[in-house]
Amino acid sequence: MKQQVNSKDQVMLLLDSRSHGGIETHVLELATGLSGSGQSVSVCFLCRYDQPHPLQDLLEHQNIPVNYFDGTLSATLNYIKFTNPTVLHTHGYKAGIIGRIAASLLKKRVISTFHAGEIGSGKLRFYDWLDRYTAFLADKRLAVSQDIAARIPFVRVELVRNFINTRTLVPSRGKQIAFVGRLSAEKGPDRMLDYAKALPHLSFHIYGDGPERARLEQSAPGNVTFYGFCNMKEHWCDIGLLVMPSRYEGMPLAALEALGRGIPVAATRVGAMEQLISNGSNGYLVEEANHKLLSAAINTWHSLTEENRQEISQAAIETVERGFSVDAVLPSILEDYRKTA
Known part of the structure; x- marks a missing residue:
């Protein structure tokens, strides 16, 4: 070159x-x-x-x-x-x-x-x-x-x-409950299967690839769909809630990409997540040791009225525009x- x-x-x-x-x-x-x-x-x-x-x-x-x-x-x-x-x-x-x-x-x-x-x-x-x-x-x-x-x-x-760059982002009107990221232990994709089993009336969507993928697909319940590695620009519009049950994090760009599109984030309190997420305002935050509480947060989001979803979506967008x-x-x-x- x-x-x-x-x-x-x-x-x-x-x-x-x-x-x-x-x-x-x-x-x-x-x-x-x-x-x-x-x-x-x-x-x-x-x-x-x-x-x-x-x-x-x-x-x-x-x-x-x-x-x-x-x-x-x-x-x-x-x-x-x-x-x-x-x-x-x-x-x-x-x-x-x-x-x-x-x-x-x-x-x-x-x-x-x-x-x-x-x-x-x-x-x-x-x-x-x-x-x-x-x-x-x-x-x-x-x-x-x-x-x-x-x-x-x-x-x-x-x-x-x-x-x-928030200048070209289009707010999502999607409804999917999704995980986006590398399928490796530190990101906690295995925990998504726990939430899917606890909430069998909901559908869960996993975007990404990694060393844990084969094992996860073998043990996943029927309400989980795997997409593999994707160009997420084509899929963010389908997502309504991003779930990040990580064991370790820095400041994940997937969370910014979601919030910038008005998608609230339900996450464990690791890395810099508490700088991004205000519990109940633009998403949901639980202690990593109590990650199973995220299933309750997911159910809370699913039960919101359309008006409440618009409020949390707008708060998510404002978080990124102001600071990220x-x-x-x-x-x-x-x-x-x-x-x-």
Whole structure:
């Protein structure tokens, strides 16, 4: 792919990724917002996996340059030398580790955003540890929740809000009770089956894929429908209530996508969820240890009058527009870049 040298105030966003999830959506929204504000920005993937990344077409449609490295420190060093960005902004474990080392060697300014709330196991656990214990190499450290910030040792970490572009969102008039996300233990999709069994008169819809999918489909009751990985832009309009029974979270973009469309969220109080959800106003919030109470919250929402649903829907939209939209959050990120550079 052709390499493009941008202006001297270029921001390079670096991540290691092979699929489209929460971190990737954050980077897409950030790159699009920066480009729309007139900031020169490129997105670089630490490694090219089997196919072009799912974000590539979306980024290039916005005229945002996309490049791939070979996963090594030397390739990262060479590209940073070639493009000479003013600020490097890393996202995720491996990109954070390699990006900070490269920036330190080249005396470049670097910001790192920490997204993951779960600790993981095996190799992932090691990367998480190394990511946190090399955080001191960054000029500025950001985390999407207080829980994540508290796990980074020795250094100051500031909170940054995830955000979405609300300008083109259309309010949903759907009725589905849905889970949207990766089907892995930390997201709690297994708990959706408990709620479906407790509320057999309701239908439940699960959007997403992941390591737990086969097991979940085998044990799911008949009132649960699985859709696999989807382009959610085509499905948000069908959803009336988003259920997020997570064991660990940062600040999930799925919740912002839902709230921004007027879809209330029923969630466990993990990560930054309490910054988003006001219980009974724009959704429902229960303690993670008492996640089974979400079945009562689901039934409460189902029993609302149309007038009450409109009220909770409007409160959801206002939450995102006030505190989690491009217009609300991007100015502080641009100021971070200015101060760091």
